[in-house]
Amino acid sequence: MKKVILAYSGGLDTTAIIPWLKENYDYEVICVCIDVGQGQELDGLEERALSSGASKLYIEDLKDEFVKDFVYPTLKAQAKYETKYLLGTSIARPLISKRLVEIAKQEGAEAICHGATGKGNDQVRFELTIKALAPELKIIAPWRIWDIKSREDAIEYCNKHGINLPFNKDTSYSRDRNLWHLSHEGLELEHVELEPNYNHLLQLSVSPEQAPDTPEYIELEFDKGIPVALNGEKIDGVSLISKLNELGGKHGIGTLDLLENRVVGMKSRGVYETPGGTILYAAHSKLEELCLDKQTLAYKSTLAIKYAELVYSGEWYTPLREALAAFVDETQKTVTGTVKLKLYKGNIIPAGASSEYSLYxxxxxxxxxxxxxxxxxxxxxxxxxxxxxxxxxxxxxxxx
Structure with a gap:
């Protein structure tokens, strides 16, 4: 039996794909889930995949690689898509796709399947990476070819195949979670005239109104553009982002309601929670103000726009993105020092910075x-x- 590697999240769409692949391709379905910080979403994943018809499930913990090789290069570039979005979903996709390719070669699979819709960005991100790393592999994108047209249809399809999932059409936002962020799409967010239902929506953060009335000071230390310590204590990247997510979420920081321009041409609305990332971007930017000369800082800000566009559109493994990253790394040689910030009701207020490379x-x-x-x-x-x-x-x- 020929094999297919399925990028598996355990959610509604990718679970429905398992029996669909078996019915329509007669494939052995091997599920792969890359742990980039989904947390409790991974609970019960193996049982769900196997009971839905998969032959096996890989769960790969790549959080360290995610932070080191994808989050931090994007942070150092100060890349924000359309000047706002911190690229939480975008930076995870090339890592996931790279590992899918590696496992496909290991298993001798002829195809990789993903659950991205025909309207979304992720189809582009997955497939560009696969083409860049393994052009010989076949790519299957069910949402572009099957008869299922909505999440309601997918729920019904799963029910008909004896797969009961904890989703329903009224409560199932389309979410993407990793260590860096949590995104929300669907339901009332599709109506741009409506305010998001933040009390129902937010999971990492609180609204600024619900944040403490007392500000909290933190100090971050950077070495060549990379954060290495929090409040004077050395800390690894995964732990640092987790801690900053707690601190930022507590103070209502890092929630973004964005009407963005997708790669495929349409506008879409999403709410993004990136509390820790928002703090890191603010601290890193303040240190660059201190350590970079006028021309370098100005040119780097224009480069950041292109860098963000490349990451957003799935062009991570491209010569241009790699060349821009090399430029960024050169600029970061003196971005070393400490930054003090005050967190208060959704605000990040600079409270001082110092560096041995200060140009002030x-x-x-x-x-x-x-x-x-x-x-x-x-x-x-x-x-x-x-x-x-x-x-x-x-x-x-x-x-x-």
């Missing part, structure tokens, strides 16, 4: 200027800097 000079910046700056030099600078304006004004006066 108190002697230069102070009103009581020291020997490094001569006020008289400013006159000549302004004359030259304003020369084009003076020439233009003279020309306009001549024309009159």
């Amino acid at each position: 000079s108190e002697s230069l910046a102070s009103f009581t200027t020291g020997d490094l700056y001569n006020h008289h030099d400013a006159e000549g600078f302004i004359n030259l800097f304003g020369l084009p304006l003076k020439v233009r004004a003279m020309l306009l006066n001549t024309d009159k």
Whole structure:
């Protein structure tokens, strides 16, 4: 029997795909779930996969690799899709796809199957990575070819095949969770005129109104752009993000209601919870302000836009993304130091920063200027800097 590797989350869609693959392709279905921080979503996964018809299930804990090789490079780039979204779903897909390819080769499978819909971004992200790493593998995307047209249809299909799942059409948001974030789509969020039902929706965070009335100070230490300590204690990346998720969620930080432009051309609405990531981005940005020169910081901010677009559209394993990452790494050689932040009711308030590579000079910046700056030099600078304006004004006066 030929084999197919199924990217399995244990959710409604990928569970329905198991019997569908067996019926329509006569494949042996091997499920693969990559643990990038889904937490309790992994409970009971093996029993569900096997009882739905899979021959086996791989559960691979790749949280460390996720943080080191995908989260931190994106953080160092300060990449935000459409200046807001911290790419939580996007950065997990190339890692998941890479491992799917590795297991497909190990198992001798001829195809990889994913549960992304024909309207979504994930189909692009999965398939571009598979094409980049193993172009010989066949790709199956059931949502583009089967008769199931909605989550309601998928629930009915599972029920007909004796698969009972804890979902119903009224409560099942489409969610994606990992260590970095939690996304929500569907239900009332599809109606852009409505406010999200945050009391029902949020799982990592509280609303700012429900956050404590007392602010909390934290201090983060970075080494070459990578966070390495929290409040003076060295900490690994997985533990750090988990801790910051707790702190940020407690103070109502990092909830984003975004109407975004998908890769496939349509606009879609999602609510994203990224409490720890939002804190890290704020701290890293503050340290870059201190340690990077004007031109590098400005150019890097334009590069971040393209970097985010590449990650969002699934182009992680591309020469351009890798080249941009090399540039980012070069800029991070001096992004070392500590940043203090105040967390208060959805706000991240800078409370000081220091670095041995600081480009800030108190002697230069102070009103009581020291020997490094001569006020008289400013006159000549302004004359030259304003020369084009003076020439233009003279020309306009001549024309009159």
